[in-house]
Amino acid sequence: MISFIEKQFPVSKISKESYKERKAGPNQTLTGLGKWWGRKPLVIVRTAILGCLMPASDNPKRDMDIFLKIMSMDQTGVELRKDKSFSAAEMYEIVEKNKKLRSRINEWFDITGDKIKLNSSVNKKEVELTVFNTLGYDEKLTKCILPEQLKNLDEQTWNEINHHLGTSANNLRELIKQLSIKRYGRRVVVGDCFCGGGSIPFEAARMGCDSYASDLNPVAGLLTWASINILGASAKELEEIKQFQQDVFHKVDHQITALGIEHNEQGDRALTYLYCVEADCPECKVRIPLLPSLVVGIRAGKVVAKLLRNGQTYDIAIKMNATATEVKEAGKAGTATSKGMICPHCGKTTPIAALRKDRKDENGNTIFGLRQWEKTDFDFREDDVYSERLYVIRYERPDGTRYYRAPNEHDLQNESKVKQMVAENIVSWQEQGLVPSMEIEVGLETERLFKERGWTHWNHLFSARQLYTLSRFTEQMLLISSQLIKVSGILGLNKLVNWNSQLCGWNPARDNATQTFYNQALNSLTNWVVRSQAMFNTSWLYNISEYPTSKSANIQLCDARDVSVNCHLWITDPPYAD
Template identity: 70%
Template sequence: MISFIEKQFPVSKVSKESYKERKANNGQTLTGLGKWWGRKPLVLVRAAILGCLMPASGNPKKDMDIFLKVMSMDNRGLELRKDKSFTVAEMYEIAVKSKKLRAHIDAWFDITDDKIKLNNRVKKKDIELIIFNTMGYDEKLVKCIRPEQLKNLDEQAWNEINHHLGTSAKNLQDLVEQLSIKRFGRNVVVGDCFCGGGSIPFEAARMGCDTYASDLNPVAGLLTWAAINICGASKEELEEIKKFQKDVFDRVDKEITKLGIEHNEHGDRAVSYLYCVEAHCPECGKKVPLSPSWIIGKGTKTIAKLIDNREGYDIIVKMGANSAEMKEAEKTGTIKNSELVCPTCGKTTPISSLRRDRRDESGNTVYGLRRWEKTESDFREDDIFSERLYAIKYERQDGQRYYRHPNERDLKNEKKVNQIVAENIIAWQEQGLVPSMEIESGMKTDELIRNRGWSHWNHLFNPRQLLTISRFVEFSKECAISRKQKTVAILGINKLVNWNSRLCRWISDGANEKGAETYYNQALNTLFNGLSRGMLSLNTCWFYNINDYEINNNADIKLIDARVVNGTCHFWITDPPYADAVNYHELSEFFLAWDKKLLQETFPEWYTDSKRILAVKGDEHFSQSMIEIYTNLAEHMYDDGMQVVMFTHSDPSVWAQLALIMWKSGLKVTAAWNIATETESGGLKDGNYVKGTVLLVLRKQTGDATAYLDEINVDIKSEVRAQIQSMQDLEDMEEPNFSDPDYVLAAYAASLKVLTAYKKIGELDLDYELDLAIKDPDNSQVVQIIENAKKIAYDCIIPAGFDSILWKDLLPAERFYIKGLEAEKHNNYQISTYQEYARGFSIGSYKQLMANEKANTARLKTPTEFSMRTVGEIADFEKSLLRIVLAAIHIGIKEDGMPEKGLSYVKNQVPDYWGSRDMIKQLLQFLKGTKDIDNMPHWTESADMADHLHILVDNDHI
């Protein structure tokens, strides 16, 4: 039986839904449980599982309608999901901009004294629905809840679904069960051997599937167990869990209050403590507080000022600073480009020199900092670095907040905290209340050792943090009774340590000045200034929203190496590590150091280390590890089962590697789809952070056929064209589902579908090809096959209405611009689209063609934005016919709207004007097509001029 996902997939809509879910941030269903890297959107998982389970019929258009209906992505589903109303002003603005609605403005609205009201004769609800249904999918989503938040479809939808699928379902769980029995004779089993943050097993269980979930990492196992058992807990259990959380928090709060270490002399309580690292300037000997900036809060205009006191610096905190003082505080940071900048002598010192790093006789770097002892929690007096409290954010009893520099009372509180920790840390470590685990050397963890000399995980927490978090651990152990309460405690502690460590940045931007989490990116970054949270700001870490869902608890969750998983599944849906894998094993040890004792008590059958030795790493063993894993999965999959492998690369060489891995594992490709989700850069990343997830659909190899490359090249060409044609036949012109990168991806998949259908390709040595794909992709025949498939695809995806013969005469940069503008006409502003075009048309640089390169708002320059500037970075574009036409449009606009001036420019610049006239007309025809497109108001003026120029050229005769 062929599955829906093997024939088609609503790429555009699933991409938009995935993006909406990702942008929900902490509002996402599972993120509240704890930190994990790279959780896949639940809507993507739901679509993949449904796509595997739902059969493809002989009516593909109806199949798509029904699939969208089940996913609540059809028009009626969006109506049911709509939960936000329009203001009258919004409705009026939409009606004015819409060609379809302008005629109704007078009947719907009354405008008196610039006030817009609805006409008394119409009902707001009715007009709202009419307006909603004329909007594009993106605009509708703004007003809608996510598919997972819709409790159920309406009766009419289920009648249509059941009629087409031969079921009698009343909800999604019914449908999954009935489709499973029709296909497999029992409920479908969905497996994931890289369960990570639990997205795949959770969504499978929520859909009603039986689940098998495993991971090598205990933190991943914990998050997955919690996703199914905590989010699937009964209302009574959730009440008990919330009571347990409150009891623990109240006990910690009571003890901290009793110690008096967070209150000042006025009875005000600290919200946050700001610390900076200090070091002596090697040039003048002055002790310098280190910070890239001395702005504490831009919203409150709070700064820190350094006051020279001969031996070092006093730090004075000032609120309500003027603009000059704010600029000065920004400018006078003492860390610039990884160098200490001494405010006394003005000399700069590289931080590596300050640390006294050196090279030994063999050329290896020897770190200069002293290694801390296991029970230490602070720097020693003779250390190169020290740590200093320089500002405190307090809250008055009336709720008002303010900053001040520490006074004698505050420093006394700090001393008291340090003393308590020093007296108790040995006992706490023995009891498992604070970490005692050593930091193992690794790609990410070496930074901690090199930059601070920290040797154990407890060193990442200052005394105040150790004291507070240890109280949560101790009272959790005392209060937790059930496994679910103990699990909630571990998750809470993990959230506390993620949001309250020496690696937490202070965010000074905006009105809400606050601390960031440790893992704001996939690294362990040491800081020169950070914070410690008081109890007032720890409540949002300890308490977290737990969503309760009806879940199929028939779930088998294991800690086990993926090479030896022993559960047999109908569908394996996996998001494996990649060749440039996140170092989960290293990053998760930050949590495991705190979790060990509690994990042993809660899950005695689990181990509590990260199993570094077994982790799949992006090294020379990556491919072999993946082959072993997927060979095992193929052996533990029913013969009529399927696999969906998610990965994030579009590089043909990586595609070739993955295809060869799957091929060698006994699997064959049947389809591939690209789900694009983009967010703007965050953390340390520069530019745009673009993320797209490829769904590679696979089945078991069942034949032993052998073929030769010269025989199958014709088959590949035919398969690529057939695949693209079938997608084009299904395309919705008003709401396009596929963009050009989707067609290219389909071409990749089509070529692999032909290749992997054979057990052996006569002249191909798969081991040798895999090695080439990794080390020398230019000489890999499989990489070349995939590249050729891309060329076939681009021959098939000529812009609508563009003459195919003229298209072939265009330069690569001209094709890039025209295809980009076509994407914009279809409301596609994803930077990934332009990146794919650049690869497809072999454009090295395209920056000069872009008006905006931000994710989801990327677009090309208009003729007026190009003006007459030289475009020199892109080969041959400056002298191209398209560039001349764009310049002619600009000249026509600039010269008081006189297209004759533009035509004169074209005739002067084009040597063979009459021989090029057909191409000039074609380009102008395409460019004027941007006219009256709702999402392209920036092209209105240029489109009008292109229209006028087209008339002149068309009527021009010798």
């Protein structure tokens, strides 16, 4: 039996649908579970599976019509997916440019006032649908939900589908089951031996197929398992997960609040802490904070930092409500550039490699100048080239107003308290698995961590404050026995470290932090941001929607060459580098 996909495939429409799905960004179905580079758009998976199961007839045109109907990519389906309205001005602009509709401008629109309006005598829905159907497919999609978001097709469409295919389905899952039985005598098994972020096995399970997934990467296995079992959880299970998230968040919040390490002397709660590294200028021996820019924030009010010489160091003053001129000057007054460290005292520029004291051996190999950290280190030592400096804290008052200020004695005491707690507990935390303890493996991306910071273990990517807070979440998570809830906790922890490591930069234009993996690199920074526990709500309390899936999924961690499972369909996308 020849499949539809062997004869034809609506490449153009699927490409446009895939682009729309990609542009949904963090609102994509699987993205909320955790970051994974290169996930396949779910619409591609759905069309591929359907195209393999749907038989080709001797009427190719009708086959294409039916395929598009099933995917809600025909005219009726796109109309059903339309969920955004046009303004009168938008419709007027479209009608004015359309030769066939231009004659109806006076009938439909009132343009006598300052604002274009529809005439009260016309049916807005009819006019809007007429205008909508004059648009090209790309333009229509801007007003539509994704195919996966459409709950179901209408009865008439299902009648046409069933008549052509000889089925009796009322929804996609029933159709897939019936097409599977026609072709294989049982429910189809879809396999992917490079499952990665889980797009193929998840969509197969959501369509009602049995699925097999494998990968060498344990994170891939975890994300794939979560996509099927967490997104596919029952309403009761989802409620239990959400309750777990809330309980853990509030327990950790209570611990930190009781210690007072995120509150100032006025009782205001810290939101973010901005740190930088400092180093001595080789020329004048003055201790310099390495800052790419002295602009602290713009979006929520112009805030700048000012370097004030104080002996052999610099004090950093923070000015709120800065003028546009001050912001412009602060943007140019950074001390860290691509050329190196610029000393504001003597004006000399020192290349960062020279600052680190990197050198070459007799064979031309680079010898790292920085001290290589030990397993339990979480801060620089006094005799290191670099030191860590907290230079700005963003606080929130009980009434919700926010402000920046330089740390005072009370803030620095809080810092010391956190570092003392970490110093006293890090060995036991590592033994319990509450914080990382593994060595960083040598590689193209990881080498820079040794060279640029002296970091040798994964815990070095986190400051004392980050280690303390993350250990509290991990401690609560390890108390859970339910696999489903524990995996949801692991995913939450994964999101926390993505948004709270020393690789998270600060974006002053938006007054917010970047992710650890904002690109596919491990970038050490001269200044970075640490989030307080109060800012973890959007990461730990991540949203989970309910997507019914077939739970008969087989997920394994193994080499693709060792797979011994038989599947009816293999749909996979091997790593490009292999």
